[in-house]
Amino acid sequence: MTPFFDGHNDLLLKMTLRGVTAEDVRDGHGKGQIDLPRARAGGLGGGFFALFVPTPGAPGLNMAAMRQESYDLPLPPEVDQPTAMAGVREGITHFNRLAELGVITPCTTAAQVEEALHGPTLAAVLHMEGAEAIGPDLAELDELYAAGLRSIGPVWSRSTIFGHGVPFRFPSTSDIGPGLTEAGKALVRDCNRRRIMIDLSHLNMKGLEDVAAISDAPLVATHSNAWVVTPSARCLTDDELRIIAATGGVVGINYGTCFLRPDGRFISDCPVDYLLRHLxxxxxxxxxxxxxxGSDFDGAILPNWMKDVSGLAPLRDALVAHGIGEALMEKLLWRNWMRVLRETLGGVAGRRMDRVRG
Known part of the structure; x- marks a missing residue:
């Protein structure tokens, strides 16, 4: 069976906040959307495991508001660097414990991912969603790189010293606020030098354009959808998609229903046809x-036909029914991510390409 390699999950956050243990993930549990038994049932072979630090003392997303016809949630306050670094280290501890128990195989190269993807464990690339743990001199990157970090989103949906995230706003585009700060531009250059992938999901339009102007690696949005179908600030306009496409980049489809439903409502009633429209x-x-x-498992409300990672099986069936043949299926499920990882992590030099802005 062709495995899924997934662009984004929040399992490490679930382990931090909800008391899910590595043993729970190994053996199966009912406290979230992803564990090893259900991953095997759904055909998940691996993915990016996100380190994310919530805003201390702040409430979570206003789900009642996001069920309405329109909404505009304020950006949460920024998180200070020491607090963020402590949270990131806790997430790395969970990541390492999953490895000790044989749930995941930590991977820092494309070759390691491809080998583990077809094995008994989950191929796991460590990602950081929001770079608050990194100071302006970027010194923390040494520790994080040594810990296995190979993918960074400069922002979540709040501001950092590097740039500006988009709010959870519908309807809206991501053309909100200025681009990267000077520290943000330095972060992109240092990540290019180290061969760390830069994730554009949650970044505003001008920030995306700044990354495109600086980076010599393929651009990626690990868990973002098409604005034409769902006009949310978190979805990508055709202009943004063309910029990413011109670099040989990849966009991972997010299963969160507020990014799939054309009306932007965060409810589980979400026919598979909506996902196919984005595709x-x-x-x-x-x-x-x-x-x-790029599922957003353990970080989003999923369609009622999916529910959790085991729902990748009906997704596969829906793709077949939609006319997706074997060769394209392999590209969508894992080969496209492998290509980008080879060009970014695996020693293949990044290449600057003409940017298409349509």
Missing amino acids: DHLLSIMGEDGVAF
């Missing part, structure tokens, strides 16, 4: 080599 539009802009999946 078709992304393919029309990005091409067959530029589209993948």
Whole structure:
């Protein structure tokens, strides 16, 4: 069975906040959307495991508001660097414990991912969603890189010293606020030098354009959808998609229903047809080599037909029924991510390409 390699999950956050243990993930539990038994049932072979630090003392997303016809949630306050670093270290401890128990195989190269992807454990690339743990001199990158970090989103949906995240706002575009700060531009350059992937999900439009102007690696949005289908600030306009496509980049389709439903409502009633609309539009802009999946497991409300990671099985069936053949299926499920990882992590030099702004 062709495995899924997934662009984004929040399992490490679930382990930090909800008392889910590594043993629970190994043996199976009912406290979240991802564990090893259900991953095997759904055909998940691996993915990016996100380190994320919530704003201390702040409430979570206003889910009641996000069930309405329109909403505009304020950006949470910034998180200070020492607090963020402590949270990131806790997440890394959980990540390492999952490895000790044989749930995941930590991977820092594309070759390691591809080998583990077809094995008994989950191929795991360590990602950081929001770079608050890194100070302006970027010194913390040494520790994080040594711990296995190979992917960074400069922002979540709040501001950092590096740039500006988009709010959870519907309807809206991501053309909100200025671009990267000077520290943000330095972060992109240092990540290019170290061969760390830069994730554009949650970054505003001007920040995305700044990354595109600096980076010599393929651009990626690990868990973002098509604005034409769902006009949310968290979704990508055709102009943004063309910028990513021009670099040979990849966009991973997010299963969160507020990014799938055309009305932006965060409710579980979400037919698979909505996801297929995003898929078709992304393919029309990005091409067959530029589209993948980025679930947001343990970080989003999923469609009622999916529910958790075991729901990858009916997704696979829906893709077949939609006419996706074997070759394209392999690209969507894992090969497109592997190509980008080889070009970013695996020693293949990044290449600057003409940017297309349509």
